[in-house]
Amino acid sequence: MIVTVTYNPAVDQTIQFDEQMAPDRVMRADEAQFDAGGKGINAAQLLTAMDRPCVATGLLGGFTGSFIRETLQGDGVETAFVDVDGTTRLNTTAIAAAEEYKLNQAGPTVGESVVDSLLERVRAQSPDRVLVGGSLPPGLSPDAIDRIAGGGDWETIVDTGGDVLRELDAQYGLCKPNRTELGDATGADVSTVEGCADAADTFRERGFDRVLASLGADGAVLVGDEGRLYAEALDIDVVDTVGAGDALLSGVLSAWEAGADDETALRTGVAVSSQVVKRAGTAVPDLNDIDSLRDGVTVRRL
Ligand SMILES: Nc1ncnc2c1ncn2[C@@H]1O[C@H](COP(=O)(O)OP(=O)(O)O)[C@@H](O)[C@H]1O
Numbered sequence: 001m002i003v004t005v006t007y008n009p010a011v012d013q014t015i016q017f018d019e020q021m022a023p024d025r026v027m028r029a030d031e032a033q034f035d036a037g038g039k040g041i042n043a044a045q046l047l048t049a050m051d052r053p054c055v056a057t058g059l060l061g062g063f064t065g066s067f068i069r070e071t072l073q074g075d076g077v078e079t080a081f082v083d084v085d086g087t088t089r090l091n092t093t094a095i096a097a098a099e100e101y102k103l104n105q106a107g108p109t110v111g112e113s114v115v116d117s118l119l120e121r122v123r124a125q126s127p128d129r130v131l132v133g134g135s136l137p138p139g140l141s142p143d144a145i146d147r148i149a150g151g152g153d154w155e156t157i158v159d160t161g162g163d164v165l166r167e168l169d170a171q172y173g174l175c176k177p178n179r180t181e182l183g184d185a186t187g188a189d190v191s192t193v194e195g196c197a198d199a200a201d202t203f204r205e206r207g208f209d210r211v212l213a214s215l216g217a218d219g220a221v222l223v224g225d226e227g228r229l230y231a232e233a234l235d236i237d238v239v240d241t242v243g244a245g246d247a248l249l250s251g252v253l254s255a256w257e258a259g260a261d262d263e264t265a266l267r268t269g270v271a272v273s274s275q276v277v278k279r280a281g282t283a284v285p286d287l288n289d290i291d292s293l294r295d296g297v298t299v300r301r302l
């Protein structure tokens with residue numbers, strides 16, 4: 001089973017405008033929605049929807065924290081969160097005339113003792129895999145992720161970017177950078193798919209058994225002992241891409257949990273992510289067609 005750890009959850013607010021953003025005037029949204037978000041939380045919702053045993057942990061506080069807890073309970077997601085004093089952040093995606101603006105808050109400041117509390121929650125579940133997803137709130141350093149990775153005999157998957165990804169020091173089963181994060185972390189030229197696979201390959205030497213690089217509309221690359229695989233994205237009408245990376249990773253993990261090889265896992269990831277980008281926000285989409293969508297994903301070896 002999988003435990004997800006989200007140090008910095010978020011309520012995802014998605015607002016849609018049918019005109020371009022403009023300064024110094026009131027913009028009135030046509031549509032708005034709130035979803036429980038944060039990388040590990042999105043993954044836990046998707047994994048639960050795909051019938052994979054999963055428990056969501058992380059840090060929650062304030063009215064936004066209560067919203068996330070209630071939403072997950074309503075979705076039948078098992079939870080084991082740690083309460084914090086501050087208020088969980090609210091992240092906003094504004095879609096205006098086909099442009100996407102992502103406005104993410106820093107989150108509440110927390111003390112390092114939360115890492116011990118979270119490790120306790122994780123150990124209590126005896127998981128096979130632990131996914132640590134998202135940014136760190138103020139007060140925590142990359143050591144908070146390394147400590148989860150070194151805290152038991154589970155395989156740890158990490159989905160974070162920026163300096164945090166560069167500074168991780170433990171042994172990981174997988175990391176999932178997007179193209180920008182992969183380029184930033186390696187300094188490599190990631191303008192081509194081959195360049196991304198090369199960068200992923202070199203990144204493996206830093207302690208990651210596999211690297212799953214998401215390339216937006218260009219698809220995804222998975223590099224590991226089974227080879228260098230590239231999957232094209234499906235041709236779909238995109239509403240917004242928030243949660244796309246979490247969906248890709250959830251599909252891959254779901255397939256691995258069912259015993260699939262890397263190629264099938266990559267296909268599944270692309271299929272799940274295409275369902276998420278077809279609709280606004282980060283709520284769980286319709287996953288009934290995943291098997292047939294997966295069969296339509298083109299994969300080649302690089
Ligand atoms: N414009 C798009 N068209 C089709 N699929 C997309 C598009 N954007 C994202 N996806 C799918 O979502 C996956 C993850 O997207 P990406 O934007 O790279 O992740 P992240 O949210 O981590 O930045 C891609 O690998 C792809 O399968």
Ligand SMILES: O=P(O)(O)OC[C@H]1O[C@](O)(COP(=O)(O)O)[C@@H](O)[C@@H]1O
Nearest residue numbers: 037038039091134135243244245246
């Ligand atoms: O922790 P970060 O990096 O600020 O990201 C948090 C945001 O990312 C999301 O998990 C979506 O992530 P992806 O678009 O990478 O899949 C949102 O639910 C959340 O608001």
